[in-house]
Amino acid sequence: MKTNVDEYLDDNINNIYNLKADVDSEKYFGLTKEIIENISKEKNEPSWVLDIRLKALELYDKLEDPTWGPDISYFDINKIATYIKHNVNEERSWDDVPEDIKLIFDKLGIPEAEKKSLAGVGAQFDSEVVYHNLTEKLKEQGVIYLNFDQAIKEYPELVKKYFTKAVPLTDHKYIALHYALFSGGSFVYIPKGIKLDLPLQSYFRLNEKGAGQFEHTLIVVDDDASMEFIEGCSAPGYNDLNLHAGCVELFVGKNAYLKFSTIENWSRNMLNLNTKKCYVEENGKIEWIMGSFGSKVSMLYPLSVLNGKNSKCEFTALSFAGKGQNLDTGLKVVHNAPNTSTIVNSKSISKDGGICTFRSNVLVKKQATNSNMTLSCESLMLDSISRSDTIPVNTLENNDLTFSHEASIGKISDKAIYYLMTRGLSEIEAKALIVQGFAEPISKSFPVEYAVEMNRLINLELEGTIG
Amino acid sequence: MKEILEIKNIYTIAEDDNSKEILKELNLSINYGEVHVIMGPNGSGKSTLANTCFKSPKYIITNGNIIFDGEDITDKSTDYIAKKGMFMSFQSPEEIPGVTIASFLKTIRSSQTDLRVNMMEFYKEINEKMQSLDMKKEYAQRELNVGLSGGEKKKNEILQMLMINPKLAILDETDSGLDVDAIKIVSKGINLFKNENNAVLIITHNTKLLENINVDKVHILVNGKIVKSGDRSLADEIQKKGYAEYLNNEN
Known part of the structure; x- marks a missing residue:
């Protein structure tokens, strides 16, 4: 299939990722109580949301940087545009999206893909969502796909029930930062028994120099429902450090299925400190697909909690680290119930001194009998100055399980x-x-x-x- | 008669061991339309000769020149030489996981031409050529040399030769480890390929592969040097008597 992106790439790939739109904007730098109150006011949020933000701010000030992984001590929140307000509204039609911004999403092939192969699309530009749409048929079936800020207003009870429940504010310093500043992202609710034939896709585009993006994605796939969600991320290159501290909370109900695909091609000045967690109930299945190409430093380890009997996690990942890149990725999984299974298939490629680290952290609880874990990690290095590490940590609290871990590291x-x-x-x-x-x-x-x-x-x- | 390959007074050492010359004072000349055979005992430099023609990074030419299709290629790169029309069938071809034979052949075809590859015609061509080599259609979807038997790998090399259609094909021990039927198919492939506008250099241990092929010249390679050249009867003589006579001469 020849896509818009494909054709465009034939001519000139570099320019897509480096396109910058010149849009009027108002920026906040750094992180203070006042900034947070302003963001909340701009968004016209209910007070319970502001309370979460302020609590998160307190935590951010208290929590320390991780003592392991890549060095990010040079990070300075005061140099990050923590909130950028472009004077644009979220639209339901691409025709209403400002031309400069639309052009970028056009070049990325998003509107074209929406016509051909997607059931719904969200497009975020820096801090705010500029486009969100879902097919009428799915709306009638009770499917909700909204920009997160909008969902807070329209479905406060539903949002409250799940928001911060998978990823608590206290998880780590950068999730506290996320909750203090979160803006945009998507809320998805798939009602019981509804199976989506086509995926939903949210695309996160960072445009401004020194910008931070803090989108929150919350997906609830209710019992017996199924869906596929695709997120894409990219940004033009700048010399200043950009920050991405997004958060993804996923809830997969009984007999439900969620495929969550991420293709990340951030520019090489991006600090990508993202947090993702998924709860899976009885017979449910989460399938993670992760492609990591961009960023200067990535630290990303999606956690799956296999909470119900027979629940499954499948994790497929590819990282490619080039010059100056340190991609520290992996996964965490908690087996909390009997007959649960995890299959991991990870590959990494490093070149020109790039570093790929794959961490896997598997916890099998006592009650998770007859469970199965199959992990395979392969690394390919294109030269002798690049690096690749596989760091497994396994905590097995019962003996009634099958576990295999294969790791191989090779040079081209x-x-x-x-x-x-x-x-x-x-x-x-x-x-x-x-x-x-x-x-x-x-x-x-x-x-x-x-x-x-x-x-x-x-x-x-x-x-x-x-x- | 016009020469397709002319090796002039070549000396070669290994990249990781410069203490000893593997090829020395080697001269060889092949004309368009000819089939040449190189025979020699183990370690005589047969594979080195093939890889030297292709400028393998494992060998260094310390003296002499290689003229291919009218151009001195002594300082050219492997891919340049290949694009100019040289091909080599490997003794043990490398496994390339995740790349199907069909997509590999398509990649090669795209690199050979600036024109867009017509997929319909391309697949038709692969199918025809696979059929002639008694290869099942499904093989096109197998990963390149991964999990293929020795015989399948060699047929796959011959398939590549037919698809690439080079000016000069060097077959390095393509018959080794093959059963009688597979050898017949390989020689059939060579005959399908061979015409007045190309040439074949067969490196072999035994004469079974040569039974159905018109051989123009046979060369005996001992200790990196061609010690005798003759017509096909020389191959038969080697098959009977072995290399003892030439080994003695050398020492």
């Missing part, structure tokens, strides 16, 4: 490169083909447009034309 084979070159491929083409083949078992799980885009990102990465 010179013999294989030579073999391909004798067929007329250049060294870069040969490496790209090997890397694409290595990534193939993962990329085939991606939505098709993203799989194509991913192969192009790999090619570009090897040609060294971005970053």
